[in-house]
Amino acid sequence: MNAPSPSRATAIVTRVSLRPGAEDDFAGWQAALTRVAGEAPGFVSIEVVPVAPQVPDWHVVQRFRTAAALEAWRGGPVRADCLAALEPLLHPDHPAATDEAAPDFYALACVTEVIATRVERGREQAFRAWAESVQGAQARFPGYAGTLVQAPLPPQIAHWTTLVRFATPAQLDAWLGSPERQALLRQAEPAVSTWTSRRLDAPFAG
CATH class of the missing domain: 3.30.70.100 (Alpha-Beta Plaits)
Structure with a gap:
């Protein structure tokens, strides 16, 4: 997974590209991720956003109170288990979720x-x-x-x-x-x- 920048970020976005037919399983996965992220120390919010309508790519933004809390979540076993459960749902051309520094907002028509x-x-x-x-x-x-x-x-x-x-x-x-x-x-x-x-x-x- 790519390391987010800057190094003291308090939010990251995880990019996910789904394989065809994985939408229902992804619905369950994002629900489970939201629950366990909400239990993590320092949790502020989690945001699940499609990159654009009718496309298989999603952004999952995870925000924490401090950089240390984010790093503990990002490197911890709970999130690792979630990412392992995600792997069968990913598109063969993009078989791994990647992390980046999170943008401040999204602006989709909705x-x-x-x-x-x-x-x-x-x-x-x-x-x-x-x-x-x-x-x-x-x-x-x-x-x-x-x-x-x-x-x-x-x-x-x-x-x-x-x-x-x-x-x-x-x-x-x-x-x-x-x-x-x-x-x-x-x-x-x-x-x-x-x-x-x-x-x-x-x-x-x-």
């Missing part, structure tokens, strides 16, 4: 739902496991254009922030109103105290 969730104290692990199920489900819906999951940043931000992107408002509404999502929301009730959402007609940087 519509975004911003969801703020306050999690009951002591139920964070249950919330992350539930969020993995949500991520795996929404990533399989037509029009899915990536997510950003950000941990609380106390004292300023006490909630988890999730940005869900779809190519069109209709495709986003299809996911938000789907029976699959409604069932998942009912499952979350024991672990979540309150949540709110709002619509942005803009990419993640907004």
